[in-house]
Amino acid sequence: MNSSPQASPSGSDRGAASDIAEHARPTTAESIISLRGVRKTYFRGKEPIHVLQDLDLEVPVGGYEALMGPSGSGKSTLLNLIAGLDRPSAGSLLVAGADLGAMSDSQLARWRANTIGFIFQAYNLMPVLTAVENVELPLLLTKLSASERKRRAQTALRIVGLEDRMHHYPRQLSGGQEQRVAIARAIVNDPQVLVADEPTGDLDRQSADEILTLLERMNRELHKTIIMVTHDPAAAERAHITRRLNKGQLI
């Protein structure tokens, strides 16, 4: 039994690409993220809760934006929408040329694998995998050969400065190191957009600064568009723009 996901039927990637192309629509050349009139409503029982209301947002290619706001303001929901984890209740949502609102779950999954790099507050590394294996994980979804996957994972670890910790397990790393492994995992498949959910929330000041510097490099040197939700004003300061959300609206 070949359990490797890269064994999925050949051509699926091409399929995904054409799916995405179908849902593409013309955008302003410099916007990679474009939200128009986006609304998100959850239901608690029968009672609707409007988390996001008529939200408009344009993020240029290569942008680095921070989202701030009190808890319950909808910033995580907004991040989930941009990352293709969720679909808007109304309005249009274009990210990297794809109309996310019109895509199926599996189309979204394939799209995420190609387009989005995730960075979480709790790092979320697989404890049973070594650093290099954790970085390699997203590459299992590609058709790359085992040696090529390994080479790319090592390159990504070198970029975040952890080539000497390659074979350590997450529990053998410090929080800052774990987050750097997570960043390596986020960039290993060369996505256009990085979404970071409180990437420094669990870190001390010094590690937090290192992570922020690293994100800055990702933005500047690798031209990744970064959307970062944070509570930390020092983190927000590093972004090009800080947007504030309150009660589901940008202010």
Added chain:
Amino acid sequence: MIPIAYNLRSLAVRRTTTLASVLGIGLVVFVLAGALMLSAGIKQTLGRSGKSDIAIVLRKGSDAEMASSIESPTLGLILSAPGVKKDASGSPLGIGELLIVATMDKIGVDGVSNVQIRGVPEQVGRFRKGLQIVDGRAAQPGTDEVIIGQRLRGRFKGLDLGQSFDLRKNRPAKVVGVFAYEGSSHESEIWADIDTVRQAFGRAGLFSSVRVQLSSPSQFDAFEAVIEGDKALGLDALREDRYYEKQSEGTSIFVTGLGVVIAVIFSIGAMIGAMITMYASIASRSREIGTLRALGFSRPAIMISFLLEALALALSGGLLGIALSLCLGTVRFSMMNFASWSEIVFSFSPTPGILLSALVFAGLMGLFGGLFPALRATRISPLSAMRD
């Protein structure tokens, strides 16, 4: 002490896991109780067949009536032995019978099985007072009419009221009645006229066994001394209850043995299941346990609390298993009795002792399965309350 409601609720929270463990333990208890109930049923059926104030006389060296033969004239000698009770008219209470094992076609499954045919004399009712015709009528003495035990009904071709079967070629026997006999193994027999059986099976002038009613159970020794004292007769005397006990020994040991071996192996599995559940339950509650410790509950209190949780888990399984096993009450289990090579129908008979021991068994499984996890729980530090 930590209230047991705390444990019960946490069992309820982990519904699937709890249910899986309860079901596992329940099945183990079911198998154990089932085997014990069957074994008790075998002993009961054969035990009911025997009484301590009846003596049975067989050919020396014969373990079973089937393999024994006694010449007709010997009957008078046996009846005149001391200790034999006499009826109002002064004649001794005793009976000579001829037992044959016949091959019959089974109904429902393709195959044959052995059934015992008992040839009884005309005045059988005088000795065998427990006999009760439950359907049809008694057989006409001196004819080829037979009556069958109620447990045989519908299990063999030709064995039901109004039907007939061949004793030998061109000699059909007609079933005219169905009898009950105090739930004993006689209910798996066919009863025919002794002369019919003698003729049909070429056993002229022979009995298989002679039974006598003793005037009291204590008279047995005197009776035995006279019967076995006469070496020329070559006979053995046994108490009837002891005889049937020996008959059931092989079969019931086999069932009990197999049942217990299986239950013990199973219980290891079930204990492991309970252990897994308890470890998981404790691991996911280390913060809670730490808080309890921080609040001032002692290690023994924690230990007891988790042992009780394991016990509750196991006892619910035990009750489930017992409930399942009680459903076996209506099942008739037909199997060969190794001593007579013929089929006897047994039922599962639940006794309070069996149910109690099954429950105790479940409780022990819970306690042993919960011991190590509970010990681990006591080692959780109050500091766990503070950690994430």
Added chain:
Amino acid sequence: MRLSSLSVRNVWRNRLRALLTVLGIAVAIVAFVLLRTVLSAWTVGAEASAKDRLGTRNKVTFVVPLPKRYIETIRQVPGVVDASYASWFGGKDPRHENEFFASMAVETKTLFSVFDELVVPPADRERWLNNRKGALVGDVLAKKLGWKVGDTVTLQGSIYPGDWQFQIEGIYSSTRKVVDRSSFFFHWDYLNDSLPEGSPQRDRIGWVTTRIRDPLQAGAISQAIDRAFDEQEIQTLTMSERAMNLSFLGMVSAVLKAIDLVSLVILFIMMLILGNTIAMSTRERTREFGVMRAIGFLPHHIALAVLIEAIVIGGLGGGLGLVLSYPLVERGMGRFIEENMGSFFPYFRISEGTAVAALVLALLLGLSAGLLPAYRAARLNVIDSLRRAG
């Protein structure tokens, strides 16, 4: 690295639980193998019975024997190569009251041509054939009761009352594993000549065993034999050795069915243990699955990862159980049972079929125990599982 190695490593993540689960499955497999072996040991006699042998006995009851002259008629039936008769003696050694063994009076001159699987040293065979009071005993029985060639043995008869003396002249073993090696054979002539003139037991034989030329003709020849006695005072029932053994199995069919049922219950218990473990470990990893889904893994990847984990545990447990079964079932119980219950279970060994079935079932059960947790894990809502701590 592959997705499957992630699963395999996750198995080992909670070592205690993995160990307990593997052990639990191993125990269940041991119980399963034991029960299946009881079943197969019971049926092995029927399955391995000689195809070219028929048995003839009284149609109505095995308690009443056949007239001896029947043997001549049977030998005349076309297709019959040879026939040998025997009577059940049912004796006991008074020094070993509780040891049951089969004792039979046999026709000596035809015994070895009909039962060609019996192996006796030629010298022993000669001596036994020439000594009217000689006995031929199975090696298992001889070992158990401590008999040697040359010993004098007294058996107490029940069907044939009295004390009977024999000299052990030979010890047999068998080329076929399923033959009862605890039987006691002696000369039928010795038995018959010792009975008083006019005894109803004289010149009677318990049954006749026939060797036939063509096993395919077994049915026709059986009918021909029975037809020959149709108008006689005692009718016969002739069956192939296999059919005879099967009809014995029919008498214990309820026990066999119960054992069968219990072995199914074991499988179910095993599935509960395994399913429980898998369900717990997937629940603890909800968040990891959420991360994988976010990264772009599809629900079927997650399901596959869970299933592989379940199958690995099932396979480990099955393998360990099988390894434990051999010493426990064969060395421990098998030897005891073959020696003490040889007439019911002459060959108590784990069959290849049982071993393979145990392993395959362990894997299949792993698979089915993993189905529900896999389904649940695959259906997790990505956002919810990312949010959930631990």
